[in-house]
Amino acid sequence: MxxxxxxxxxxxxxxxxxxxxxxxxxxxxxxxxxxxxxxxxxxxxxxxxxxxxxxxxxxxxxxxxxxxxxxxxxxxxxxxxxxNVQRKEYQLLDVTDDDFLSLMDDNGSTKDDVKVPDGEVGERILKMFRDEEKDCNVTILTAMGEQTCMEVKEAPK
CATH class of the missing domain: 2.30.30.30 (SH3 type barrels.)
Structure with missing residues (x-):
């Protein structure tokens, strides 16, 4: 035994x-x-x-x-x-050609597995980042193994 x-x-x-x-x-x-x-x-x-x-x-x-x-x-x-729902804000570094977001958190860790969401939020991300060339922060919502970008706003200077 x-x-x-x-x-x-x-x-x-x-x-x-x-x-x-x-x-x-x-x-x-x-x-x-x-x-x-x-x-x-x-x-x-x-x-x-x-x-x-x-x-x-x-x-x-x-x-x-x-x-x-x-x-x-x-x-x-x-x-x-x-x-268990978590919200976390990331700085948007880049949007890849296949529409994935390249993100960085406050600790400098990067995250590349979030796709640009469909609909209004996705359109606003692409407009602010690609067309207006603004620095953006995005809020990522994570729950039950899924994640999506819920909002985007201009990063404070």
Whole structure:
């Protein structure tokens, strides 16, 4: 028995992609996981307890990456997953020919794996960086293994 050794193939900081929270504790403008997608809650309402017990919470949320609207009905005493969402600001160094952003954080570390987003934010990045040749800062949102650029602004001089 003493010669058994446990081996661990990988180790990380222990940060989970999600954490549980009771449905009744969720709030508007907070985050929640619906259908395995990280979402921002835009509306919620609670029904009264019925004949069989549980009050139900009706959540209306938008996917933080696609903007798609999702809904969920959950008993208020049940737990739902909440995504760990991180926002981080980077300085935009370059936009590659295949539309990837070359970014640098405050520590001087570079990041080259974020694509120019579709839609208005992507258009503003390309206009400010390529056409107007301004120094830009971008905000990258990361949740559940996905990331996207959420906003761009002119860097302070």
């Amino acid at each position: 003493a010669d058994e050794h446990e081996t661990f193939e990988s180790a990380d900081a222990g940060a989970s992609a999600t954490y549980p929270m009771q449905c009744s504790a969720l709030r508007k403008n907070g985050h929640v996981v619906i259908k395995n997608r990280p979402c921002k809650i835009i509306d919620m309402s609670t029904s009264k307890t019925g004949k069989h017990g549980h009050a139900k919470v009706h959540l209306v949320a938008t996917d933080i990456f696609t903007g798609k609207k999702l809904e969920e009905l959950c008993p208020s005493t049940h737990n739902m997953d909440v995504p």
